[in-house]
Amino acid sequence: MLQYIGKRLLQLIPVLLGMTFIVFLIVRAIPGDPAQIILGQQATKEAVASLRESLGLDNPWYIQYFHYIGQLLTGDFGTSIKTGVPILNEVWPYLAATMELAFVAMVIAVVIGVNAGIISAWFQNSWFDYTAMILALVGVSIPIFWLGLLGQWSFGVELGILPTSSRFNARDPVEAITNFYLIDTLLVGRFDQFIDVMKHLILPAFCLATIPMAIIARMTRSTMLEVMRSDFVRTARAKGQRMFLVVYKHSLKNAIIPVLTVIGLQTGLLLGGAILTETIFSWPGIGRYIYEAISSRDYPVIQSGILIVAFIFVMINLLVDVLYSIIDPRIKYN
């Protein structure tokens, strides 16, 4: 197992390297000049040229690329052109904000999605099955943007029970320790703030959970249906075992592998792809961080930001692969 993990980690190097190269090229292929954007519309041509020079943007792209890789190898992720802050120093709060949101969203998606899928399969063709699957279809097709604003309007503006933006109440700011505010509020013993942070999480987390929830529900249902038709399930039922155990113990364990794959992929997507949710709910996460870097052509932030997200993505995939063999002993890695 350790050998397998080691091998997988080694394989990551060319993958990530290839990715840096592609991102590097794409970023430079889009028109727009970071120097012009920093200096604003007022700037003279000379000023833009001299800033380009001082940022090293006048070098040929391959020199810039090797320079960048050289920096990466020494653990230097570069410095934001826009803010002048080293990326490693400023990226953590954004990353933590997204991870907290994605974690809560995934818990919601998995708990509801998996159970809805199981019950739909268990009571196939029942009203529950139909309703759940229609909802799942709506869930994958609904525009997040619209759903987010609708949530804000109904729960925030009309009912007035949930806050509509950001991670905490601006009048009573959370003291950042780990930058996971659910944890930070507890560390300083502010339970009222913990509840407040929780409330701020509800709308964006549900919004973000919608698509993965729907996908997980559909996936669970179809694999469960398959498993529940197999011989060992019939045997278990023939032995007189309670249906609940047959479904949740025997069938689920066999059906969960493809679901786990989907969960892994969706978690990865949430980490990088929460841009819309983060924008609507003013969530200061990594998606918005990279998105804003793209708007201002902050090359180092785009490159290193995507690199960090990609790294997490492949690590989650690795984790999922390892989980396979823990859940299903028939899967072995040599």
Added chain:
Amino acid sequence: MKKKSLMFFLLLILVLSTALAACGGDKKESGKDADSSKEKTLVFGRGADSVKLDPAAVTDGESLGVAKNIFETLINFGEESTELVPGLATKWDTSDDGLQYTFELEKGVKFQDGTDFNAEAVVKNFERWMSGNAESTPYFQSMFGGFKGEKNAVIKEVKADGEDKVVITLFRAQAPFLKNLAMTPFSIASPTAFEKFGKDFYKNPVGTGPFTFVSWKRNDSITLEKYKDYRIEGLPKLDKVIFRSIPENSARLNALTTGDIDLADGINPTDAKAIESNDKLQLFKRPSMNVGYLGMTVTRKPFDDKKVRQAVNYAIDKQGLVDAFYEGQATVATNAMPPVITGFNEEIDAYPYDPAKAKALLKEAGYDGKEIELWAMPVPRPYMPDGQKMAEAIQKNLEDVGMKSKIVNYEWGTYLEKAAKGEADAFLLGWTGDNGDADNFLYTLLDEDSIGSNNYTFFKNSKTHKLLKDAQIEVDEAKREKLYKEAQVILHDEAPWVPLAYSTPLIAGIKEITGFKPHPTGSDRFDTIDIK
């Protein structure tokens, strides 16, 4: 089994944390209500976060808006105008040739870190800007020609004359010199602080303004609190100001309605009616200092012909656009600069909506019916609330007179860069003034010197060039106005633009807010605001 133990672990954490929180509860009373009864806090929601809190080092409005409350300038703009009033300087004199300015400084003022504000501090600030570069002090170069030793530099030297007097000598007269000094980028910062923090000064800003910097959570909020020794007695009225970034316009309005924020910038004109009919909210209107326009690149066919450009001016129903997309929060533009700017030519009327005349002019010009590209602005701005829909309306207007067009979209950064290279046929754009001076509109947007930066139409005219250049050094206000009025007549006739609208940017706030006066430059001072 593993799952069960994990669940147990999670449950344990929850129970423990509840217990822990219950113990901690006594120490701090449930913060919110206890605080708000004593402290007056204003939460201001805006579209983006600041880049840096060093006014000298930035060009973005969101940074300058915060800096305006931490720092002060030698000369201020009036409360709701760009008229010049005393700031940190109580009085100033200009020599007859316009080459020497003497400022008398307010006495007894201290920076927020305790450093004395005096002539030496002012000199050090000028030294800092003048010896900077395009990256460290971008606005300095565009407003004052260049840095120390550069050939276009306007400022020759800045000297202290005793404790409370500063003398600035120029290489050549610059008419908008005082207006430039009133811009937030030229705020006076504590020399102790910028010498101590160096490159990190933007994270530790110290000025003489009504509020001191407390904290900054990137992409989320910036907190300022009252500067207790502020030089003006009784101000600021608020204890705390929090700037919160909420990028989406509708989400920002939602946050205002739910009470998450107290004041929301960038309100869509379409939401104005709903706000006015909500008895918990009020609408503030920022005096207009902008212009939205349709530019035509004069180096590209068919717009290289003046008649075609005039035809487009006749073809577009400007009043229709203003009614449909600005919801009455704008007036039809007649010139390249708004009426609040001194030198505005009232005698010029907008081209009337006259499709027949447009058709005739196109025929006269021998327009071959070639389809043009019409670029739609991808981001909402006060001067252009919905670029896409406006482009569609304009497309219809043009089609009516026989000019076919294709609407083109680009991402904002790409849009500006491609337009600056002259790749657009016709494009929607706009401008908000920096310092309330005509130069900042006409020269910046339509002079040949600005081709490649802000003159996206590539318009070039020797007569307007001379007029605008002369106006830059004309110190006599009346003569200067005349030059600008003359330039506007030529620009109207040459028609590189279809000026569309002067819009009124909207801000919404809770009813309890008093004393808020939105400033035309877009940077607001919060010292006079109170919450009832």
